[in-house]
Amino acid sequence: MNILSIKTTFSFLASLLLKMSSTTINYLNYISKQINLYVASFFYIAGVVSNVLCLLMFLSMKRLYKNPSSIYLLVASIGNFVLFNSSFLSRIILPNFNLDPSSTSVVWCKLRQYFGHVFSLTSLFSTAWAMIDQYLLTSGNARLRQFSTVKIAHRLVWITFLLSILHSVPLIIYNQINVSKTTNITSCSLSNNIAYRSYIAYFVTPFLLGIIPTLIMIVFAILAYANINYLHQEQMRTQIQQQLTRMVSTQAWFILIGMIAYTTQTIYALVTMYTPKNTLRIAQENVALTITGILSYIGYAFNFYIYMIVSPSLRKQFKQLIKKSLHYLICRNHCINTTNRTVPIHNTRHTLRSQQQLEHVEQ
Secondary structure, three states: OHHHHHHHHHHHHHHHHHHHHHHHHHHHHHHHHHHHHHHHHHHHHHHHHHHHHHHHHHHHOHHHHHOHHHHHHHHHHHHHHHHHHHHHHHHHHHHHHOOOHHHOOHHHHHHHHHHHHHHHHHHHHHHHHHHHHHHHHOOOOHHHHOOOOHHHHHHHHHHHHHHHHHHOHHHHHHEEEEEOOOOOOEEEEEOOOHHHHHHHHHHHHHHHHHHHHHHHHHHHHHHHHHHHOOOOOHHHHHHHHHHHHHHHHHHHHHHHHHHHHHHHHHHHHHHOOOOOOOHHHHHHHHHHHHHHHHHOOHHHHOHHHHHHHHOHHHHHHHHHHHHHHHHHHHHHHHHHHHHHOOOOHHHHHHHHHHHHHHHHHHO
16 A cells, blocks of 8 residues: 555656646746747847948948048948848747748858858957057057058958958858757758868857957957057047047947857857757757847947947937938928929019119119
8 A cells, every 4th residue: 555655656746747847848938939039129129220320320421431440330330230130130030930041941041151150250350450440540659550541441341351251151061951850940050060060169159259359359449548548638538538448348348248158059059969858958958049149149239329328429420410310301391392382473573573673773
């Protein structure tokens, strides 16, 4: 009797644990979907709006064309915009609506990864070049200041873009649609080329997309701050310190957060790809990978808001841009209404009479 009761108790506990486990799995999957739906949508909208406003600001202000740093930041904004509308949209937003063209189209599977790497590299290193340019501009050495030119900025941007294109070509070759052996889920991922997978996981992701550009920004921000301390004009020194150091440090921290998230996600996914996993572990990983996947784009999403918060001069220029745009729209509507308005006959006759009197006086 005791043995039977013990068996009954164990079976009851086992069924209870199974129910709790299934409830936990469903709850974790629900959390993952909600994060993907709402947080990712917020990131997408904020990122697209941020980069569009950056593009409008840099393209509409002619005097910014003569500033090399503005060229670097303009290219970075273009890269961010393409990145959000290709990689982020396809990987994170569309799967919420059961739309994932990368898992059905081999062409898009290859191009999505390709565009993501090309424009993320271009964006990160363009921002890093902007920090180096700030260091050159604040240098007391006249020879170093000569390297801060629009011509060099154009060349460096094109070189960066072309190298990114060439470096990312293997992604077109090795990316393909695969079916997971553990989850039976179809997804776009790298093929079984161990050498290239290791190269992506242990060099490209942590170094090219993270540590190297982040270190460049931080190091040259410190050097620029050191240069600023030697400036003799108190007003100029205070303005540059408040705007440059805050902008660089804030943007560097955002990029650092994204770099850590993206590196952790990629390395973990590659290392545990062939590890047997139960449904509970898969659900737990989905929540963690969803959060890190979204955070990996944080360095590309909030650049405009950072500039507005830390730079009074850019805030002033943006306000002027808004005023000019509103003035143009109001004036345009007013001019159209004035043009379409019918002029009264007596006013026309009065005008003609006045013109005849003036001609008579001139004669």
